[in-house]
Amino acid sequence: MFLTNPVALIGNDAGGVVEARCIRMELGEPDAKGRRKPQPVAGSEFAVPIDVVLVAFGFDPVPIFAAGNSDRIEVNAWGGVVVDANQMTSVPGVFSGGDSVRGPDLVVRAVVDSRKAADGIHRYLQELSPAPARP
Numbered sequence: 001m002f003l004t005n006p007v008a009l010i011g012n013d014a015g016g017v018v019e020a021r022c023i024r025m026e027l028g029e030p031d032a033k034g035r036r037k038p039q040p041v042a043g044s045e046f047a048v049p050i051d052v053v054l055v056a057f058g059f060d061p062v063p064i065f066a067a068g069n070s071d072r073i074e075v076n077a078w079g080g081v082v083v084d085a086n087q088m089t090s091v092p093g094v095f096s097g098g099d100s101v102r103g104p105d106l107v108v109r110a111v112v113d114s115r116k117a118a119d120g121i122h123r124y125l126q127e128l129s130p131a132p133a134r135p
Ligand SMILES: Cc1cc2nc3c(=O)[nH]c(=O)nc-3n(C[C@H](O)[C@H](O)[C@H](O)COP(=O)(O)OP(=O)(O)OC[C@H]3O[C@@H](n4cnc5c(N)ncnc54)[C@H](O)[C@@H]3O)c2cc1C
Pocket: 057, 058, 062, 097, 098, 099, 100, 104, 105, 106, 107, 108, 110
């Protein structure tokens, strides 16, 4: 259903789901970038009978699980990985990019980040062990 937002899932005593409560959305006025943001239509709530919910895709980062130094990787309030200009995280030698840094975005931007990270990794490794001076 286009321009429809689920607002609640209703369960039964057996732990199953029985109803999705939804609301109709409409496109608002264009913002400064010309994008029309969906907004709820007041009083348009309706119910859809259901017995299963599949969360088809999500736009939240997978939480970083504590392993090695990974729990020291700084994340922002949304859970996105914080990186410097070289795509390096708060853990030296650990780099990140793409959706985990930017949030939901485009493949091309993930590719740009990976190219920047490759340069950053190269520079980082060179600083760790500079190439021997040529005779
Ligand atoms: C439904 C949908 C449609 C989209 N359509 C478009 C489109 O038309 N055009 C476009 O440009 N972009 C589109 N995007 C966005 C695009 O897919 C992303 O911006 C892009 O894939 C980001 O690349 P990424 O490498 O940062 O992350 P991902 O492609 O998400 O890659 C991250 C990888 O890390 C793996 N991973 C996660 N946790 C771990 C772990 N602990 N250990 C090992 N591996 C792990 C995951 O399995 C995954 O393979 C779409 C996204 C969605 C969800």
